[in-house]
Amino acid sequence: MKNKRKLYFKLFTSTFYLSAFTFGGGYVIIPLMKRQFVDDLKWLEENEMLDMTAIAQSGPGPVAVNAAILLGYRVSGLPGALVAIMGTILPPFLILSAISLFYDAFRENRMISAFLQAMKPAVTAIICDVVFSMGSGIIKEKEKISIFIMAGAFLSSCMLHISTMMIVLVCGCIGLLWTVWKGKKR
Numbered sequence: 001m002k003n004k005r006k007l008y009f010k011l012f013t014s015t016f017y018l019s020a021f022t023f024g025g026g027y028v029i030i031p032l033m034k035r036q037f038v039d040d041l042k043w044l045e046e047n048e049m050l051d052m053t054a055i056a057q058s059g060p061g062p063v064a065v066n067a068a069i070l071l072g073y074r075v076s077g078l079p080g081a082l083v084a085i086m087g088t089i090l091p092p093f094l095i096l097s098a099i100s101l102f103y104d105a106f107r108e109n110r111m112i113s114a115f116l117q118a119m120k121p122a123v124t125a126i127i128c129d130v131v132f133s134m135g136s137g138i139i140k141e142k143e144k145i146s147i148f149i150m151a152g153a154f155l156s157s158c159m160l161h162i163s164t165m166m167i168v169l170v171c172g173c174i175g176l177l178w179t180v181w182k183g184k185k186r
Helices: 002-020 026-040 044-058 063-101 104-110 110-140 144-160 164-185
Strands: none
Touching: 002 044, 002 063, 026 044, 026 063, 026 110, 026 164, 044 063, 044 110, 063 104, 110 144, 144 164
């Protein structure tokens, strides 16, 4: 029982810390989660993190919360998922509650506006890092279908301006068919 409490505490503090000090949305938190839960704590393998990220992105709601649910469930079932959710949603809830109390003062403050403007390039760089890290992981596997899906999704989005939802659905169907086909081959 003591080990479970330690695990829940570590899961809560890790997700709380990541959520409290990450600005820019779910895509920014993914590389930090990878570093924490794959590299440092070794709770997940890198390919598991990639799979969880894909599922988190395709599900409804914020990517960070979806990823936390999947992570918590993977680490310790339903109680772990609940602990991870609390650790992830509590910091923004507290921060936004505090900001709402002082909204007028924040809105007029030049320093805060400048700070938020200065963060935009950093967020862009972190998102580029996520794309590079995850893309290089797929390329390292050297599975042609994964590279084809990744390239097709990129081209469909950037060049053809196809809806993201349509891209996710088509890629999901291709991945499902590929997995079924590989399973029958074995």
